[in-house]
Structures are given as structure tokens and as C-alpha cells.
Amino acid sequence: MPADDARTPALRCARLRVEYAGRPAVDDVDLAIAPGELVAVLGESGAGKSTLLAAVAGLVPLAAGEIWLSGRQVAGPGRDVPPEHRAVGMVFQQYALWPHLCALDTVAYPMRRAGQARPAARARAAALLDQLGVGHLAHRRPAELSGGEQQRVGLARALARDAAVYLFDEPTAHLDPQQRLAFQAEVRRRQRAAGAAALYATHDAGEALALADRVAVLVGGHLAQLAPPAGVYGHPASIAVARLTGAASVLDARLESAGTGDGAELVLRIGGELVAVPGGPGITGAAHVVVRPEWTIERGPFRGTVTEAWFHGAHTDYVVEGRFGTVTLRRSGQQRHAIGEQIEWGLARGWAVPTGTAGAGQPSAIVAPG
Amino acid sequence: MLRRRHPTRFGDRGPLVVAVVAVTGLVGYPLVRLAQSAGGQAIVHAWHTPGLATVAWHTVALAGVVTAVAVPMGAGLALLLAAPGLPLRRTLVAGVLLPLVTPQFVLGYSWGQAYGRAGFSDSVAGVHWSGLYGPAGVATVLVVDATPIVYLLVAAGLATRAQPDTERAARMSGASAWTALSTVTLPLLRPVLAAAGVITFVGTLESFAVPQVLGTPAGFATITTRIYADVALGGDPATFDQALALSLGLVVLATVILLPADVVLTPRLRSVRTPQSAAVRLMRHRGAGPWVAVAGVVGYLLFAVGLPSIALLAAAVTPAIGVSPTPGNWTLANLRGLLTSTTGTELAHSVELAAAAACILTLLGTLVAMLGQRRSGRVLGAVATLTLVVPGSALAVAVLIAYGRYLAGTLTLILLAYLAKMWALALRPISGALDRLPDAERQAARASGAGPPTAVRTVVLPALAPALAGGWLLVFVTALHEVTMSSLLYSTGSQTLAVAVLNSEGLGDIGPTAALALLLTLLVVVAAGAAWGLFRLATTASSRRTGAAVPEPLLEVAGAR
Numbered sequence: 001m002p003a004d005d006a007r008t009p010a011l012r013c014a015r016l017r018v019e020y021a022g023r024p025a026v027d028d029v030d031l032a033i034a035p036g037e038l039v040a041v042l043g044e045s046g047a048g049k050s051t052l053l054a055a056v057a058g059l060v061p062l063a064a065g066e067i068w069l070s071g072r073q074v075a076g077p078g079r080d081v082p083p084e085h086r087a088v089g090m091v092f093q094q095y096a097l098w099p100h101l102c103a104l105d106t107v108a109y110p111m112r113r114a115g116q117a118r119p120a121a122r123a124r125a126a127a128l129l130d131q132l133g134v135g136h137l138a139h140r141r142p143a144e145l146s147g148g149e150q151q152r153v154g155l156a157r158a159l160a161r162d163a164a165v166y167l168f169d170e171p172t173a174h175l176d177p178q179q180r181l182a183f184q185a186e187v188r189r190r191q192r193a194a195g196a197a198a199l200y201a202t203h204d205a206g207e208a209l210a211l212a213d214r215v216a217v218l219v220g221g222h223l224a225q226l227a228p229p230a231g232v233y234g235h236p237a238s239i240a241v242a243r244l245t246g247a248a249s250v251l252d253a254r255l256e257s258a259g260t261g262d263g264a265e266l267v268l269r270i271g272g273e274l275v276a277v278p279g280g281p282g283i284t285g286a287a288h289v290v291v292r293p294e295w296t297i298e299r300g301p302f303r304g305t306v307t308e309a310w311f312h313g314a315h316t317d318y319v320v321e322g323r324f325g326t327v328t329l330r331r332s333g334q335q336r337h338a339i340g341e342q343i344e345w346g347l348a349r350g351w352a353v354p355t356g357t358a359g360a361g362q363p364s365a366i367v368a369p370g
Numbered sequence: 371m372l373r374r375r376h377p378t379r380f381g382d383r384g385p386l387v388v389a390v391v392a393v394t395g396l397v398g399y400p401l402v403r404l405a406q407s408a409g410g411q412a413i414v415h416a417w418h419t420p421g422l423a424t425v426a427w428h429t430v431a432l433a434g435v436v437t438a439v440a441v442p443m444g445a446g447l448a449l450l451l452a453a454p455g456l457p458l459r460r461t462l463v464a465g466v467l468l469p470l471v472t473p474q475f476v477l478g479y480s481w482g483q484a485y486g487r488a489g490f491s492d493s494v495a496g497v498h499w500s501g502l503y504g505p506a507g508v509a510t511v512l513v514v515d516a517t518p519i520v521y522l523l524v525a526a527g528l529a530t531r532a533q534p535d536t537e538r539a540a541r542m543s544g545a546s547a548w549t550a551l552s553t554v555t556l557p558l559l560r561p562v563l564a565a566a567g568v569i570t571f572v573g574t575l576e577s578f579a580v581p582q583v584l585g586t587p588a589g590f591a592t593i594t595t596r597i598y599a600d601v602a603l604g605g606d607p608a609t610f611d612q613a614l615a616l617s618l619g620l621v622v623l624a625t626v627i628l629l630p631a632d633v634v635l636t637p638r639l640r641s642v643r644t645p646q647s648a649a650v651r652l653m654r655h656r657g658a659g660p661w662v663a664v665a666g667v668v669g670y671l672l673f674a675v676g677l678p679s680i681a682l683l684a685a686a687v688t689p690a691i692g693v694s695p696t697p698g699n700w701t702l703a704n705l706r707g708l709l710t711s712t713t714g715t716e717l718a719h720s721v722e723l724a725a726a727a728a729c730i731l732t733l734l735g736t737l738v739a740m741l742g743q744r745r746s747g748r749v750l751g752a753v754a755t756l757t758l759v760v761p762g763s764a765l766a767v768a769v770l771i772a773y774g775r776y777l778a779g780t781l782t783l784i785l786l787a788y789l790a791k792m793w794a795l796a797l798r799p800i801s802g803a804l805d806r807l808p809d810a811e812r813q814a815a816r817a818s819g820a821g822p823p824t825a826v827r828t829v830v831l832p833a834l835a836p837a838l839a840g841g842w843l844l845v846f847v848t849a850l851h852e853v854t855m856s857s858l859l860y861s862t863g864s865q866t867l868a869v870a871v872l873n874s875e876g877l878g879d880i881g882p883t884a885a886l887a888l889l890l891t892l893l894v895v896v897a898a899g900a901a902w903g904l905f906r907l908a909t910t911a912s913s914r915r916t917g918a919a920v921p922e923p924l925l926e927v928a929g930a931r
Contacts, residue, residue: 057538058541059538082541083542084549092539096536096538097536098536098539098554098558099558100558110543113544113545113549160543161543161544167542
């Protein structure tokens with residue numbers, strides 16, 4: 001279903017709320033996605049990602065709020081369009097292919113439901129499978145396909161629907177790293193070509209940042225931040241968002257003097273040393289400073305002891321403890337510092353967030369893979 | 371999911387020998403003797419007895435009709451009750467399963483008391499069903515009896531399928547709820563439906579109590595009731611030859627239907643279970659729809675189980691035929707009549723037999739289950755499972771031929787038949803629990819310094835305990851109300867409670883029969899309740915390990931029928 005004009009969002013959710021047994025799984029979510037845009041929904045398991053997608057698809061009823069697809073209201077008070085009449089296509093985490101149908105008939109299925117004759121549906125299905133590089137597997141059933149091949153068939157099935165929004169429910173969770181990269185590339189190509197919007201749920205920060213135009217971070221069913229990848233990574237709204245979007249150390253800090261003017265840096269005291277970093281709104285007194293491993297430099301005011309070292313190939317991460325707390329530093333190349341060695345470091349960048357924001361409980365370093 | 375197992379090394383060939391001897395002695399030898407005895411000239415002659423072919427034809431036709439009705443009904447109920455939004459869902463499921471804990475005899479008898487001439491509906495509203503005694507009534511009650519088993523199989527099939535989300539995917543592809551049902555759900559259920567059909571068909575072939583209670587009075591005979599008439603009531607060699615011929619015919623019939631089905635269906639039924647198999651959400655019930663569905667199910671349950679139960683209760687407290695079952699006429703005389711030494715002896719026989727069978731079969735079951743982990747034992751396990759489908763009437767006749775001359779009239783003879791018929795009941799839960807027990811747990815025990823016996827005692831047995839107890843109870847419950855074989859093998863000194871109920875019914879004593887039937891049902895319900903609780907325990911323990919789906923205990927309980 002094409003958008004009425006370029007400004008009509010392909011998907012708009014307003015004050016969306018979904019409950020399971022009276023407890024909210026998704027609460028007060030506002031979200032608008034433009035045609036051609038890919039929004040990643042990032043969150044831990046149980047944060048409400050799948051529920052949000054299921055609500056858009058019409059698989060779970062809303063407790064409150066409204067959903068619009070290409071300017072047409074599909075859910076809201078007194079309105080609940082069933083899934084088959086919503087312009088959405090979905091790719092499932094566990095593929096959800098039908099064991100009794102071969103790949104060709106699986107992809108032809110949505111077009112058959114849309115009223116196309118069998119030969120026409122099959123011809124288009126074959127073309128779709130070809131485009132996705134699995135044309136030669138058209139007559140195989142799911143049991144005879146690898147995970148990556150199954151998910152390509154699942155993607156082809158979703159694309160076979162003329163959808164305003166494609167929904168991806170952690171589609172790469174069961175794929176090995178190589179298949180994952182290939183699948184992500186395919187998603188990006190197809191979705192751009194189709195010009196449709198996409199909502200892509202994942203718990204993998206790397207995947208979300210690499211794929212998305214914008215990232216919607218869900219924490220406990222609430223939308224914690226909605227911003228482009230560089231925004232959620234560089235300027236996280238809370239400690240919880242910082243931790244979900246990549247490796248981050250969190251240091252306790254105290255505000256010494258506020259900057260002047262818009263976007264000015266704050267002067268904060270960390271472990272007795274003064275540093276100047278930008279920060280979010282609402283910082284008074286106690287604060288936290290988010291430090292990504294690669295934001296640190298070799299010269300600076302801080303001194304600490306190396307307690308752990310992790311060699312990752314291109315770089316080595318060191319966990320360092322000192323008066324400032326615990327921080328993870330990233331240095332290129334092989335391990336150069338021994339455990340127990342005293343080293344000096346400084347901040348090239350940082351991002352201050354107020355204490356008391358969700359998830360600000362434990363100010364300790366987090367070592368994330370990579 | 372194929373998991374390569376390391377051979378379980380415990381003991382040497384000893385257990386294998388015991389198991390092989392048990393299978394041969396209990397099942398193999400009697401069946402061979404039956405085939406030998408039934409192969410002679412006299413038997414060929416027996417088949418020419420007028421009416422015998424008709425009896426065989428009746429039996430097959432009855433099985434066909436019951437299957438054709440019960441499978442769609444059970445499957446429909448399963449699909450209806452699978453929807454998560456349905457009001458009163460748990461209560462309805464419990465109601466649908468109720469006939470499972472009602473002995474077949476009691477179900478048939480209750481229907482007679484509810485809808486027959488001079489029955490409950492007749493005395494209350496002046497309405498009775500004249501066709502109840504005869505093929506139509508027999509088929510109807512057998513459908514009521516078989517529906518819960520079909521329901522269980524289909525519900526389990528829905529809950530434990532390999533691919534979750536398949537219906538959702540269909541809806542997301544533009545299929546309406548009904549299209550999703552016909553293009554995805556039903557095709558995927560085909561193997562389960564076929565299995566349910568085979569199980570219902572064979573179960574009807576070997577059913578005895580319902581045709582005996584509702585068919586025999588109207589002159590409608592099936593193979594099983596004819597065998598009963600020939601063996602228990604007849605007495606001359608000619609009728610015994612007829613019984614032999616019919617028994618062999620029954621075995622052949624069941625085997626012919628089951629063997630190919632078993633080969634085809636078994637591998638598919640053991641489908642892969644992924645963790646977190648999603649609940650099927652076929653329909654999101656909205657508006658008045660669910661309440662219409664609920665009303666339909668409740669109506670069926672009232673008609674099929676509710677009113678018959680009330681009628682049975684009423685008959686138990688009514689002094690004599692023709693007295694209307696109003697509170698003013700109620701009496702405890704029939705129930706007090708249970709407190710005789712005869713009833714006590716019969717009850718003791720039933721409990722002794724059931725307990726003995728349960729203990730022996732739990733041991734044998736454990737043995738075979740553990741052997742089943744090895745290649746040589748797997749065949750043994752398959753044979754043991756097959757004995758479950760050898761019709762009880764035929765098995766009883768076979769046991770009678772093989773051991774009757776030494777053991778005639780003793781409880782041991784009946785015990786042998788129970789052992790032959792029921793050991794798959796103990797075997798399956800135990801081997802199931804063993805299969806779910808990850809190898810790694812035992813290996814971890816060994817790697818932690820436990821020797822093989824210690825590993826079994828500290829790691830395997832605790833995990834197996836609920837299944838062992840459950841298997842024991844399953845045999846106990848089944849043996850408690852067994853009537854098909856007992857009625858062929860008992861004599862004056864070895865009458866069981868279930869046989870007493872049958873004989874009392876044959877004499878036409880309505881009140882005492884109803885009282886005895888109540889006692890029997892009560893026993894079965896209590897024991898079945900305990901079994902159910904234990905299986906819940908066993909599967910929650912194992913699903914915590916593997917994330918397996920829940921309804922498995924139900925299947926085991928269903929297997930008892």
C-alpha cells in the first residue's frame with residue numbers, strides 16, 4: 001500500500017500499550033517511521049520488542065493507543081483490523097516456515113491469499129527466490145534447508161506481501177555470524193529497493209547500529225530513546241541505554257560548574273580529577289559519566305592498575321581500577337601492559353548523564369565483547 | 371532430535387535374559403499356542419458357524435463409525451480449546467478429559483441408566499432413547515469414550531510441533547483464521563490425526579464393556595462379546611473353538627491395521643521439540659463467539675457425562691426398578707449392601723492383583739527401559755509396546771490355552787494376563803523420563819567421582835522417581851478396573867470387583883450394580899488423580915531441564931485406556 005504522500009508515515013504508533021495478564025509489556029510508546037526508513041528496536045529479552053512487533057502486526061490486542069499504517073488506522077479504540085488485512089510482512093525469529101510446503105509454495109502463499117492465480121504466484125515466487133540467491137532451492141522443504149537458507153525463504157515470503165512495513169523479529173538470532181552478515185546485507189538491499197519501512201527487533205547492539213536509520217531503545221516496555229545510531233551510541237539518554245548500545249564504563253562524577261551556552265561542556269570531578277565533557281539535560285550535583293573503551297587516550301590525569309586484559313585481534317581491552325572506579329580502555333595492537341601494572345589514561349570523549357535515570361544502579365565497568 | 375548415546379553399562383547379560391524370558395513367557399508363548407490351537411480343522415469348521423462372519427463385520431463397521439465421528443470431534447475440541455482467550459478454558463479441558471477416568475463399563479451403564487427405558491430421563495421427563503441398546507447406542511458411547519483420547523493426541527500435537535509461529539506466519543501472509551486452519555494447521559496435523567484414527571479404530575475393535583452392556587441385551591454382538599459368551603457362558607468344545615477362531619481373527623485384524631501404521635507414524639510422532647514451542651493462537655476470540663463455543667462444549671459435557679453421572683448416582687440410591695429417583699425415595703440400602711464380605715473379598719482381589727501387576731511391571735519396565743538405551747534392548751521395547759495393542763479378549767484366551775491347565779481358577783492366571791497386556795504402560799513413562807535425562811548429567815556425576823551404581827543412585831534415580839511412581843499408578847489404575855480379560859479368566863474363587871459389577875449387571879440388579887460401579891469409579895478416580903499429580907511432577911521436572919511441552923503426562927494417562 002503506497003503512502004499517500006511522502007510525508008505520511010508508513011507506521012505511526014501513538015501511546016501504545018499492550019498488557020499480558022494486566023501487566024504492561026509495552027507502555028506509552030510513540031513512534032513514527034517514514035517510508036524507506038529502517039528503525040531497529042533494541043532491548044534485552046523481555047523488554048517488549050516482540051510484543052511491539054506483534055501489536056503492529058495485529059497478533060496481540062492493544063490495551064490502549066493507536067496504530068496507523070500509511071495513514072490508515074488499523075488499531076485503536078473500537079478498531080482492530082485482523083492481521084491478514086494489515087499491510088505488513090513479517091520475518092520470524094524461528095523462521096516459522098511451514099513443514100509441509102516447499103520454498104516455492106511458501107513464498108507463493110501470500111500472493112495466493114491476495115487472490116493471484118497459482119501459476120502467476122509461483123512465477124513471482126520463483127523470481128523472488130532468485131533475487132535472494134535461493135532460486136535453486138525452490139522445491140525443497142524447510143527440513144532440507146540450512147538456517148540461513150530458511151531465513152532467506154522467510155524473507156522472500158515477507159517480501160511477497162505488498163506491505164507498508166516489514167517487521168523483523170530477531171531474524172538473525174539463530175544464524176551463525178557469516179549467515180548473519182549476508183542476511184543483514186540482503187535485508188538492507190531489499191528494503192531500500194522496496195521503499196517500504198521496516199521495524200527490526202534485535203538485542204544485538206552491533207546489528208542495530210549497523211543496519212538502522214534510527215534506533216528505538218526499549219527498556220522495560222518503555223521507549224527509553226529514539227535517535228540515529230550515532231545519537232544512541234554517543235549521547236545515550238541513560239545508563240541503561242548506554243549499556244544496551246555497546247561496551248561502556250560508567251564512572252561516578254560530581255558537577256563542579258555548568259558550561260555556558262547550548263551544548264557546552266560540563267566540568268566534572270571524577271576521582272579527584274577535573275574533566276570537561278558534554279552531557280544530557282538535568283545534571284545537578286552527582287552524575288555519571290559514560291566512557292566507551294575507544295574514547296580513552298594514553299595520556300591524561302588518571303592513574304590506575306590493570307586488573308584484566310582481553311586481546312581481540314585488532315585491539316586489546318584493559319580493565320583498569322583506580323580512584324575513579326573501574327574503566328575499560330581500548331588500545332590498538334597486542335597486549336602491552338601486564339596485569340598489575342600501573343598505567344596512565346585520559347578522556348578524549350565522554351558523556352554525562354544524571355544519576356537516578358533508569359538502570360543507574362551499579363557504577364561499574366562493563367566489558368562487552370568486541 | 372538424534373542424540374548419540376554412550377551405551378549404558380550396568381550389569382551384563384542378566385537383565386536382558388530376564389526381559390527376553392518375560393516377553394516370551396508372557397506374550398510370545400501364549401500367542402503361539404493360540405495360533406497353533408486355532409489353526410486346526412475344528413477351527414476352520416468353526417468359521418462356518420452361522421453368524422460368526424456377521425459378528426466380525428459388525429465389529430469392523432462399529433470401529434469405522436466410531437473412528438469417523440470421534441476423530442473430528444476430538445480434533446475440533448482440541449482446536450477450540452487451544453485458543454488462549456477462551457473463557458473457562460481449564461475447566462472445560464478438565465470436563466472433556468473426564469471420561470478418561472470413567473471405566474468403560476461405568477460409562478455404558480450410566481448411559482443406560484440416563485437415557486434407557488425406565489432410566490433417569492424416562493422417569494423425569496418421559497423421554498427415552500430406544501436405540502440406546504443396540505449398535506447406535508454402542509457407537510455413541512464409544513465415541514464419548516474415545517473423544518478425550520483424540521483430544522489429547524491432537525492437543526499434544528498442537529503444543530509440541532517442531533515449528534512454532536506457523537499460524538501467525540499464515541495470518542501475516544494474508545490468510546484469514548479459517549484459511550490458516552485449512553492450509554496450515556490441518557495439513558500439519560495430518561500424522562497426528564492418522565495416529566488418533568488408528569488408535570481409536572483398534573481401541574474400538576478390542577472394546578468389550580460397552581458392547582456388552584448396551585449391545586448384548588439387544589442381540590448386537592461384537593467379536594469381544596461373542597468371545598465372552600463362548601468362553602464364560604458357553605462350555606462345550608464347539609463354542610470354545612469359535613472363541614479361538616474369533617481371538618485369532620481379532621489379533622490378525624488389529625495387527626494388520628496397526629503394523630503399517632506403527633511403522634509410518636512412530637517416527638513422525640516423535641517430532642523434535644524446540645524449547646518454547648509457542649502456544650497456538652488460531653483465533654483471538656472476540657465478541658459473543660467464545661461464549662457460543664463454551665455453551666456448546668458445556669452442553670455436550672452435560673449430555674455425555676453430566677446427566678449419566680447423575681443417573682448413576684440416582685440409581686445407586688433408588689431402592690428398586692420403577693421407583694422414581696426423587697429425594698423422598700432415596701435409600702442407602704444399596705450402598706450399605708456393599709459392606710458385605712463378598713464385596714470385601716472382591717475388592718481385595720482387585721487391589722492385590724493391581725498392586726502385584728504394578729510392582730512387577732515397574733521393575734520389568736525399568737529393566738526394559740534401561741536396556742532400550744542399547745540397540746539390543748530397543749527391539750524388546752518395541753515388542754513390549756506392541757503387546758498393548760493385542761486385544762485383551764484374544765490375549766486372555768491365549769493365556770488360558772497356554773497356562774490354564776496349571777493355573778485355572780487362580781488369581782495368578784489373571785495376573786499373567788495383566789502383565790502381558792499392560793507392561794508397555796509402565797515402560798513408556800519410564801523410558802520417556804530416561805530419554806529426557808541428558809547424558810551429560812550422568813557423565814557429570816561420573817566426572818565428579820561417582821561410580822556407575824552411585825551415578826544411577828544419586829543422579830538417575832531421583833530424576834526417574836516420579837516416572838517410576840507414575841508408571842506404577844498407571845498400571846494400578848488400569849488393572850483396577852480391567853474387566854475384559856478378568857471376565858474370561860475368573861472363577862468362583864478369583865472374582866474381581868470389576869467382574870462383580872459386570873455379573874451384577876447381568877443379573878439385572880440395578881441398585882447394587884450402580885453402587886458397585888460408583889465404588890469402582892471412586893477407586894479409579896483417586897488412583898488416577900494421584901498418577902496425574904505424579905506425572906505433572908515428572909514433566910515439570912523434566913521441562914525445567916529441556917523445555918519440553920506439558921501435555922505429555924496426559925498422553926501417558928490416556929495410554930492407560
